[in-house]
Amino acid sequence: MDRIVFLGTAGARIAVFKQIRASGGIWLELNDTTILIDPGPGALVKSCTSKAKLDPQKIDGIFLSHRHLDHSADMNVMVEAMTTGGLKKRGFVFLPSDALGEEPVLWKYARDYVEKVITLREKKTYNLKNLKIHTSRKLIHSVETYGARFQGGKTISYIPDTRFFTELYKDFKGDILIINVVRKDISEYEHLSLEESKEIIRKLKPETAILTHFGMTMIRAKTWVLAEQLKEELGVNVIAARDGMQYKL
Numbered sequence: 001m002d003r004i005v006f007l008g009t010a011g012a013r014i015a016v017f018k019q020i021r022a023s024g025g026i027w028l029e030l031n032d033t034t035i036l037i038d039p040g041p042g043a044l045v046k047s048c049t050s051k052a053k054l055d056p057q058k059i060d061g062i063f064l065s066h067r068h069l070d071h072s073a074d075m076n077v078m079v080e081a082m083t084t085g086g087l088k089k090r091g092f093v094f095l096p097s098d099a100l101g102e103e104p105v106l107w108k109y110a111r112d113y114v115e116k117v118i119t120l121r122e123k124k125t126y127n128l129k130n131l132k133i134h135t136s137r138k139l140i141h142s143v144e145t146y147g148a149r150f151q152g153g154k155t156i157s158y159i160p161d162t163r164f165f166t167e168l169y170k171d172f173k174g175d176i177l178i179i180n181v182v183r184k185d186i187s188e189y190e191h192l193s194l195e196e197s198k199e200i201i202r203k204l205k206p207e208t209a210i211l212t213h214f215g216m217t218m219i220r221a222k223t224w225v226l227a228e229q230l231k232e233e234l235g236v237n238v239i240a241a242r243d244g245m246q247y248k249l
């Protein structure tokens, strides 16, 4: 079954570190391939306790958009889960080069547990089982950051944390668009706002756009109400992700 399960929908400091929403990242099953995207704090707990019956030992790959803790805290935990604590050497890990440098996200001993560690570069295509992963150009965030399109039958695009720029939408054409909308209002922070996300959705016109990774301004304004407004305004199916939500493709 092709599906997306949201192991968390929190973004940025307060929503994540007070666990106002969960923060385990995005579980994607597509074309008989399972990939975990941005395993933030709680990824293991949220996958093992999910009503969607998710088995971390079946994960084929882990994709990290960038090294910030709300995206990466459970990286080593999930590598251990995927490899049964290193007993079964398997799985691919995709991550930016600065996640392997000083203060690495993926610890050295854990690199031997997986089949392959792949350093992401901009605008490249990588293979994972039956999926093709196309990275975006380097995004504008305080650390090295890439979005991606996961292609296998359908194409699922993922825009992680970034400052808005006019060309941004160009790397994210696909059937389903997942977009990290941290803030309701435009600000100097290197995160997308609702208004900027609206522009991106308007340009891309996906079949469905799913908003996630919410900060407090989005949560207070009721994410589902904001999504409904965008839907009416744009004529595109827009959904606000909820913790544990399963979206069947």
Ligand SMILES: [Zn+2]
Binding pocket: 066, 068, 141, 161
């Ligand atoms: Zn970030």
